[in-house]
Amino acid sequence: MARAAPGCAGPGAGRMKILGFVLLVSGWAIVLTAVALLTEDLPRAAFVLAGIGVEIVGLALVIRAHPARRGEHE
Amino acid sequence: MSALSNTNAFCVAFILLVPLAGAGLALINTGLGRSRGAAQLMMSSLCVVSIAALAYFVCGFAFQGRPDQSAHWLTIGGKPWSWLGNGHLFLHHVELDGSPASLAALLGTLTAGIAALIPLGAGADRWRLGACSISTALLAGWTYPLFAHWVWGGGWLAQLGSNYGLGEGFIDAGGASTIQVIGGLTALSIAWILGPRRGKYTHEGIPTAIPGHNAVLVLFGCVLALAGWWGLNSSGAILFNGADRGVAVRVLINTLLSAASAALAAAVATHARFGKPDASLTANGWIGGLAASSGACAFVDPLEAAFIGVMAGIVVTLSVEWFELRVAVDDPGGSIAAHAMGGLWGVLSVGIFARLPIEASGVQPTAPRPGQWLAQLVGIATLVGFVLPLTYGLNWLLNRVYPQRASAEGERQGMDLYELGAGAYPEFMTHGEEFTER
Numbered sequence: 001m002a003r004a005a006p007g008c009a010g011p012g013a014g015r016m017k018i019l020g021f022v023l024l025v026s027g028w029a030i031v032l033t034a035v036a037l038l039t040e041d042l043p044r045a046a047f048v049l050a051g052i053g054v055e056i057v058g059l060a061l062v063i064r065a066h067p068a069r070r071g072e073h074e
Numbered sequence: 075m076s077a078l079s080n081t082n083a084f085c086v087a088f089i090l091l092v093p094l095a096g097a098g099l100a101l102i103n104t105g106l107g108r109s110r111g112a113a114q115l116m117m118s119s120l121c122v123v124s125i126a127a128l129a130y131f132v133c134g135f136a137f138q139g140r141p142d143q144s145a146h147w148l149t150i151g152g153k154p155w156s157w158l159g160n161g162h163l164f165l166h167h168v169e170l171d172g173s174p175a176s177l178a179a180l181l182g183t184l185t186a187g188i189a190a191l192i193p194l195g196a197g198a199d200r201w202r203l204g205a206c207s208i209s210t211a212l213l214a215g216w217t218y219p220l221f222a223h224w225v226w227g228g229g230w231l232a233q234l235g236s237n238y239g240l241g242e243g244f245i246d247a248g249g250a251s252t253i254q255v256i257g258g259l260t261a262l263s264i265a266w267i268l269g270p271r272r273g274k275y276t277h278e279g280i281p282t283a284i285p286g287h288n289a290v291l292v293l294f295g296c297v298l299a300l301a302g303w304w305g306l307n308s309s310g311a312i313l314f315n316g317a318d319r320g321v322a323v324r325v326l327i328n329t330l331l332s333a334a335s336a337a338l339a340a341a342v343a344t345h346a347r348f349g350k351p352d353a354s355l356t357a358n359g360w361i362g363g364l365a366a367s368s369g370a371c372a373f374v375d376p377l378e379a380a381f382i383g384v385m386a387g388i389v390v391t392l393s394v395e396w397f398e399l400r401v402a403v404d405d406p407g408g409s410i411a412a413h414a415m416g417g418l419w420g421v422l423s424v425g426i427f428a429r430l431p432i433e434a435s436g437v438q439p440t441a442p443r444p445g446q447w448l449a450q451l452v453g454i455a456t457l458v459g460f461v462l463p464l465t466y467g468l469n470w471l472l473n474r475v476y477p478q479r480a481s482a483e484g485e486r487q488g489m490d491l492y493e494l495g496a497g498a499y500p501e502f503m504t505h506g507e508e509f510t511e512r
Binding site: 041059 | 150151153234238240266401402403445448451452454455456458459460462463466467
């Protein structure tokens with residue numbers, strides 16, 4: 001049986017979660033900026049994809065910051 | 075004089091089917107949960123639908139707005155970005171006469187409830203009734219209408235075509251993003267905030283199986299959900315994408331084919347993986363196929379709809395396993411995989427397959443519009459990069475002032491007895507040993 005990936009349960013989890021959400025919003029900001037400021041198709045598409053890449057990194061951090069609560073047994 | 079044209083009359087008939095989607099989701103969530111929380115989950119479903127309808131009536135429709143109504147604007151780079159509807163609270167000044175605006179209000183009152191039902195599956199067996207009620211008010215009164223304005227109310231996502239030449243702008247015929255992904259991402263937030271059910275993971279982090287208590291409810295719920303999705307997709311295509319009522323036949327066929335393909339793909343995938351087809355994962359696949367169909371149902375051929383369904387079934391099956399085994403997200407109803415992942419695939423499928431716009435004669439272009447895929451990607455980036463932090467933040471704040479998770483005693487006792495004082499099946503009291511140390 002597979003195990004859940006070990007998460008960050010220590011005091012760094014809160015900071016990791018905040019950083020993850022900051023990256024999520026930053027990636028979205030990159031996407032919006034690309035749409036608003038760039039006019040040529042290729043650079044605009046590249047920056048939109050780059051913004052989504054930043055979002056994926058942020059999502060990975062948020063996931064790592066939410067470990068299973070191992071001590072939920074009686 | 076009534077504004078109810080023939081097309082709008084068809085639309086009313088389709089909207090009448092939408093509550094069946096809610097009934098289906100409620101049965102699926104309940105069947106996949108524990109028997110000792112069944113009554114509380116059905117009670118929560120009824121409360122959630124009621125609160126969502128009221129919240130949407132109070133302020134939701136005002137925030138969502140309509141493309142032909144005034145809105146709050148920002149000017150960025152010389153282009154107008156409509157970000158919030160500027161309607162009146164309590165449906166004031168909305169003529170309830172069968173006009174498109176009145177039908178949008180009717181549909182939204184129901185679909186806000188559908189979106190709010192989705193997180194119940196992820197929070198099953200540990201989410202307090204009061205907490206899910208307040209969370210629903212936040213979802214139906216703010217998060218859902220805000221994004222629905224961007225997509226269906228003439229907001230900046232819908233304007234990506236006219237402002238920046240990205241295809242026809244962000245397109246979502248039946249609510250793959252506005253209903254399914256919004257609900258699915260809220261479900262993910264709730265699962266994170268609540269944490270897994272007691273006994274779900276051992277001290278070593280190994281997940282244990284807590285099977286749903288009634289597969290019959292789950293599979294019957296799937297059938298009801300199909301009828302509801304027919305209503306969602308058809309009325310959405312007519313109201314928000316200007317489709318003629320004749321397009322409804324294509325929508326009905328595509329919706330069925332997508333769900334059927336997804337369910338079969340999930341059954342085959344689970345058979346290949348575990349040696350036997352899994353009923354709950356097949357049901358999740360069916361719902362994932364429905365969620366995916368909502369994006370492009372009006373703009374693709376049946377063969378493409380079936381392919382969208384097959385991909386949805388595979389994505390949902392893999393996602394359920396990934397969430398449970400790899401990232402320790404306990405989602406008893408499979409809501410995150412079916413609705414968020416299925417819906418995201420549905421949104422993306424518009425950019426890959428949809429041929430827009432449909433002419434008045436019903437004739438479709440032969441190829442997708444250039445830039446449509448980029449508009450859909452911008453929508454996906456908005457869902458993940460804005461809606462997820464928003465809905466997580468709102469529920470995190472709520473959890474700080476009103477703890478959302480039931481106490482340990484409540485979970486041990488069962489949510490039925492703990493919150494309602496009576497069980498769903500008083501003559502059948504058999505409890506498993508999930509709480510023993512492993």
